Amino acid sequence: xxxxxxxxxxxxxxxxxxxxxxxxxxxxxxxxxxxxxxxxxxxxxxxxxxxxxxxxxxxxxxxxxxxxxxxxxxxxxxxxxxxxxxxxxxxxxxxxxxxxxxxxxxxxxxxxxxxxxxxxxxxxxxxxxxxxxxxxxxxxxxxxxxxxxxxxxxxxxxxxxxxxxxxxxxxxxxxxxxxxxxxxxxxxxxxxxxxxxxxxxxxxxxxxxxxxxxxxxxxxxxxxxxxxxxxxxxxxxxxxxxxxxxxxxxxxxxxxxxxxxxxxxxxxxxxxxxxxxxxxxxxxxxxxxxxxxxxxxxxxxxxxxxxxxxxxxxxxxxx
Amino acid sequence: xxxxxxxxxxxxxxxxxxxxxxxxxxxxxxxxxxxxxxxxxxxxxxxxxxxxxxxxxxxxxxxxxxxxxxxxxxxxxxxxxxxxxxxxxxxx
Numbered sequence: 001x002x003x004x005x006x007x008x009x010x011x012x013x014x015x016x017x018x019x020x021x022x023x024x025x026x027x028x029x030x031x032x033x034x035x036x037x038x039x040x041x042x043x044x045x046x047x048x049x050x051x052x053x054x055x056x057x058x059x060x061x062x063x064x065x066x067x068x069x070x071x072x073x074x075x076x077x078x079x080x081x082x083x084x085x086x087x088x089x090x091x092x093x094x095x096x097x098x099x100x101x102x103x104x105x106x107x108x109x110x111x112x113x114x115x116x117x118x119x120x121x122x123x124x125x126x127x128x129x130x131x132x133x134x135x136x137x138x139x140x141x142x143x144x145x146x147x148x149x150x151x152x153x154x155x156x157x158x159x160x161x162x163x164x165x166x167x168x169x170x171x172x173x174x175x176x177x178x179x180x181x182x183x184x185x186x187x188x189x190x191x192x193x194x195x196x197x198x199x200x201x202x203x204x205x206x207x208x209x210x211x212x213x214x215x216x217x218x219x220x221x222x223x224x225x226x227x228x229x230x231x232x233x234x235x236x237x238x239x240x241x242x243x244x245x246x247x248x249x250x251x252x253x254x255x256x257x258x259x260x261x262x263x264x265x266x267x268x269x270x271x272x273x274x275x276x277x278x279x280x281x282x283x284x285x286x287x288x289x290x291x292x293x294x295x296x297x298x299x300x301x302x303x304x305x306x307x308x309x310x311x312x313x314x315x316x317x318x319x
Numbered sequence: 320x321x322x323x324x325x326x327x328x329x330x331x332x333x334x335x336x337x338x339x340x341x342x343x344x345x346x347x348x349x350x351x352x353x354x355x356x357x358x359x360x361x362x363x364x365x366x367x368x369x370x371x372x373x374x375x376x377x378x379x380x381x382x383x384x385x386x387x388x389x390x391x392x393x394x395x396x397x398x399x400x401x402x403x404x405x406x407x408x409x410x411x
Contacts, residue, residue: 006359014408030366050374051366053401054394057356 007067012136013043015061015112022061022116024109024133027052031141035096037089039107064132073135073147074102078259079162079171080150081239083226084193085184086176087247092150094251097274098267102138105150109133114158115199127165134166148259154192156229157201163233170258173230175316176244178223178309180293182301185219193219220304227312234319241316245290248272347389348397351382371398 007026014025027046036042046052078095082088089105096103104110113129121129138147155162156173163169191198195205195218205221207213213221234241240258242250251271256263263271305313355361361381368374375394382389 006357008359009362016408028362028366030363047405049366049369050371050398051362051368053405054352054397055356055362055365 007063007136008071008139009141011139012064012109012133013046013056015109015133017119018058018060020060022112022119023058024061024064025056025058027056029141033096033099033142034102034104036105037093038105061129064129064136068132068135071135071139073138073140074144075147076134076138076149076166076169077146077261078148078255079166079169080148080174081156081159081171081230082150082153082174083176083181083223083230084153084190085181086174086244088150088174090247091172091174091251091255092148094248094271094274095148097271099142100145102140102144102147103150104137104148106152107137107149109137110149111152111155114155114161114201118199123161123164126161130162130165146261152192153190153226154198154200154202156226156233157203159229159233170260171239172255172258173234173239173241173316174244174247175227175230175241175313177290177294178220178227178305178313179302180244180290181223182216182220182305182309183293183296183298185223186216186298186301187296189215189219193222216300216304217308220308224308224312227309227316231312231315234316241319243317346393346396347387348378348382348393351378351385351387351389352397354385354387 009028009030010026011029012024013027013029016023016025027043028051029046032042032046034042036045080088080091092103092105095101110130110133113126113133116129117123117126134147134149138144151158151162159171185193192200192202194215195212202222203225205213205218205225207218212218230239230241233239240254242254246254252263252268355365365374365378365381368377375391375398378394379389379391
């Protein structure tokens with residue numbers, strides 16, 4: 001065991017590949033909270049300050065383990081998995097409205113640690129690193145008491161190892177009528193919906209030999225794989241499926257109780273005050289866009305949903 | 320899906336994970352930088368200065384107080400290099 005450096009106030013905002021193995025990059029966050037819609041937006045904002053730019057520094061990955069022993073942080077009190085374009089950012093922003101909460105939204109270091117398996121790390125190593133990173137990133141700096149993590153959409157395929165690392169953490173899966181999701185992704189695609197763009201733990205989406213699937217069909221098949229994975233795990237692993245149409249009310253009435261949150265009237269008021277705003281563009285008022293998405297969806301989107309997604313959606317609704 | 324784009328993030332996500340470039344500055348500023356990384360009180364003071372000019376002036380003052388010799392131009396050059404390294408990190 002090494003004596004860890006004094007990392008009080010420093011957060012592991014980046015995991016990357018160094019010359020002698022993975023390294024952690026530390027940024028001294030002080031009292032800055034993760035209140036932006038995405039983890040990396042908060043990091044980017046911090047990097048506008050001269051101190052953060054100049055004094056970030058790296059350590060070997062195992063420093064995380066030493067620091068966890070020296071200064072244990074929190075375990076997540078809730079994981080938010082989702083289908084994409086289904087209100088997950090709204091949920092995370094409502095949770096982040098309470099100053100006693102740390103909410104990490106799609107943090108790239110978590111993704112990097114999950115992928116270390118592709119570079120030879122064992123499951124036990126990955127679990128140890130995941131737990132140690134979570135411990136370090138959740139060091140209370142404002143008297144925070146609870147940690148929540150919104151994952152990337154493709155992390156539903158990593159649910160088994162996340163459950164092994166954090167068996168006590170309750171989780172939800174957010175989903176939405178696939179016609180509305182397809183209408184959105186056919187305009188602007190998520191990274192995992194583009195063939196061969198990023199490395200994930202997703203099952204192989206078969207295409208005819210020597211050919212690539214049409215983009216929209218590939219996206220539909222990935223979304224179908226996401227829903228299948230959710231259905232596979234929701235029963236045995238104790239997760240809870242929440243449909244977009246029940247937001248934002250379900251954050252208070254279903255998600256908070258599932259995460260073991262006993263909210264006061266003042267906390268509910270604070271969360272609801274955050275809820276009505278567009279979670280990804282806080283300057284815009286949030287309005288459910290079911291009707292507009294239904295109108296936008298063309299014949300191709302509807303046909304792909306009928307072939308690949310609708311049956312899975314109805315299975316989720318029947319849970 | 321012709322004409323569609325790939326979604327980034329509010330902060331400009333370009334890859335699924337960052338790559339990182341270690342910082343090291345070839346000037347008298349680097350020993351001071353390493354010194355500050357070990358000194359909590361100096362970190363707290365400098366981290367609280369968000370104005371670039373004020374930051375540079377105070378860094379030079381603190382450096383001199385602790386026996387380090389570097390000029391405002393060294394800090395300015397380090398800031399520019401750090402900014403480039405950070406941007407490169409995100410586009411790697």
